[in-house]
Amino acid sequence: MTLPERTVERLSEYRRSLLQCLEEGKTHIFSHELAELHHNTAVQVRRDIMFIGYSSTQRKGYDVRELVDVIANILDSEKGLNVAVIGVGNLGRAVTTYFVGKRSKLNIIATFDVDTTKIDRVISGVKCYPLSRLKEVVEANQISIAIMTVPADSAVEMAAQLVEAGITGLMNFTTVPLNVPREVYLDEYDMITSLEKVAYFVKSPRE
Amino acid sequence: MTLPERTVERLSEYRRSLLQCLEEGKTHIFSHELAELHHNTAVQVRRDIMFIGYSSTQRKGYDVRELVDVIANILDSEKGLNVAVIGVGNLGRAVTTYFVGKRSKLNIIATFDVDTTKIDRVISGVKCYPLSRLKEVVEANQISIAIMTVPADSAVEMAAQLVEAGITGLMNFTTVPLNVPREVYLDEYDMITSLEKVAYFVKSPRE
DNA sequence: TTGAAACTGTGATTTAATTAACAATATTTC
DNA sequence: GAAATATTGTTAATTAAATCACAGTTTCAA
Ligand SMILES: NC(=O)c1ccc[n+]([C@@H]2O[C@H](COP(=O)([O-])OP(=O)(O)OC[C@H]3O[C@@H](n4cnc5c(N)ncnc54)[C@H](O)[C@@H]3O)[C@@H](O)[C@H]2O)c1
Ligand SMILES: NC(=O)c1ccc[n+]([C@@H]2O[C@H](COP(=O)([O-])OP(=O)(O)OC[C@H]3O[C@@H](n4cnc5c(N)ncnc54)[C@H](O)[C@@H]3O)[C@@H](O)[C@H]2O)c1
Numbered sequence A, B: 001m002t003l004p005e006r007t008v009e010r011l012s013e014y015r016r017s018l019l020q021c022l023e024e025g026k027t028h029i030f031s032h033e034l035a036e037l038h039h040n041t042a043v044q045v046r047r048d049i050m051f052i053g054y055s056s057t058q059r060k061g062y063d064v065r066e067l068v069d070v071i072a073n074i075l076d077s078e079k080g081l082n083v084a085v086i087g088v089g090n091l092g093r094a095v096t097t098y099f100v101g102k103r104s105k106l107n108i109i110a111t112f113d114v115d116t117t118k119i120d121r122v123i124s125g126v127k128c129y130p131l132s133r134l135k136e137v138v139e140a141n142q143i144s145i146a147i148m149t150v151p152a153d154s155a156v157e158m159a160a161q162l163v164e165a166g167i168t169g170l171m172n173f174t175t176v177p178l179n180v181p182r183e184v185y186l187d188e189y190d191m192i193t194s195l196e197k198v199a200y201f202v203k204s205p206r207e
Numbered sequence C: 001t002t003g004a005a006a007c008t009g010t011g012a013t014t015t016a017a018t019t020a021a022c023a024a025t026a027t028t029t030c
Numbered sequence D: 001g002a003a004a005t006a007t008t009g010t011t012a013a014t015t016a017a018a019t020c021a022c023a024g025t026t027t028c029a030a
Helices: A005-023 A031-037 A042-051 A064-075 A090-099 A131-141 A152-165 A191-203 B005-023 B031-037 B042-051 B064-075 B090-099 B131-140 B152-165 B191-203
Strands: A081-086 A106-113 A126-130 A143-148 A169-172 A185-188 B081-086 B106-113 B126-130 B143-148 B169-172 B185-188
Touching (some): A081 A090, A090 A106, A106 A131, A106 A143, A131 A152, A152 A169, A191 B005, A191 B064, A191 B090, B031 B042, B090 B106, B106 B143
Parallel strands (some): A169 A185, B143 B169
């Protein structure tokens, strides 16, 4: 059984707050506390936790440590997953720098670019490969996720190559909608759309 | 009446495809064509277009020019909106560079940072101001939208300052959930969560 | 000019997600 | 240790979003 997308997202968010709690020495947390940290309700939190089949033993709230472990069990892959960044421009560099070392179960281990001046350059310890070596490097390193930050006009072609290379998860930051086979999970973030949406609601606030 | 969020997003996306069509000299488009360009259905497209009260006169599909204008009327503010980027690090720089000149109705006209070495520096024609001048510059330039790319630990404090300065639309790229008054529209993009979601669905594909 | 084909616009239905409501149970208070 | 309180887990109700189904054009082909 797979969880609803929104629940998966919230679990990821909860986990970060929970880890924060652990650091602060907080061992138990109530649903309404966790809700308050994110902007949602206690019921929503309990519903999400119900989905993952965890339940608190005492009425002292959830055991933070246990809950973190259960979430990790759901979200993380045992051995971690390997990730590549495609297109090492402004955004690609920012993302690479940002993610390296951030999540122990998600390792950015390669970047790719067409620009020959970028090949072999190392960003935050991650080496840049030429596109011609895409399939080879993906296979050799069992890379399953690609973050795509190439220019819009290469997006469609690039996505096809990534699928062909064996990628099964794709984060698309270009503002070009992509089509991928059902077995590849696609997440698209369109920053222009987000900004235009903000602008719309600034112009026309919800009463 | 305000439109559903998802409809607003799709309208933004449709518009870009439609502008592309215009460039290619395509004057009319069917709902199923537009649907195919994005990953959704013809009914969804028609439903969205119905929401904005446009209807095609002929059965040659929608008039692209007209539709673009109707969408612009919905999404854009007459005189455009002014935008500031807060925190000119890796991401802030990428975003600023990216957006300048991109959308004529959304003008990035200032950036802000605490780092004194960044003050007065100009990125893509946009000047960086010290935080101490936030309110002044926001008011003087009628900035209504802020894109927040500051480190996580300044996020909450910064959001409060932005609201206080009069911002009514906020895009939050920090991975810290924020609370803002109802009258401020908040859009949060949590890249870690997105990546973890992709990882989850790579690990546990849907059915 | 008639009949089929191609699309649109929209009520009705379905599905997914959220929220409400509350019984069950542990904890605290007296 | 009985009553009051706090919190969870879950069923039921609500809301929001997407999809179905189809009547009503318009166009086209003969
Ligand atoms: N910069 C941003 O903040 C931002 C925001 C939203 C969306 N985006 C999108 O992200 C993408 C990249 O933006 P950017 O600002 O980093 O652009 P950029 O021009 O700085 O970087 C693009 C990089 O991709 C490389 N490249 C070009 N063709 C390639 C290919 N076929 N395969 C691999 N690499 C290739 C280029 O050499 C360059 O290094 C664009 O599609 C843009 O629409 C960027
Ligand atoms: N880089 C990415 O791709 C990426 C991805 C997802 C999320 N984020 C988030 O975006 C934020 C910025 O990331 P980054 O990689 O650009 O970091 P960065 O360290 O490169 O940049 C942060 C910038 O903010 C400035 N700053 C610090 N405190 C400030 C304050 N109180 N007010 C204004 N400016 C301040 C710093 O001087 C610096 O210029 C972080 O919260 C990060 O979690 C970044």
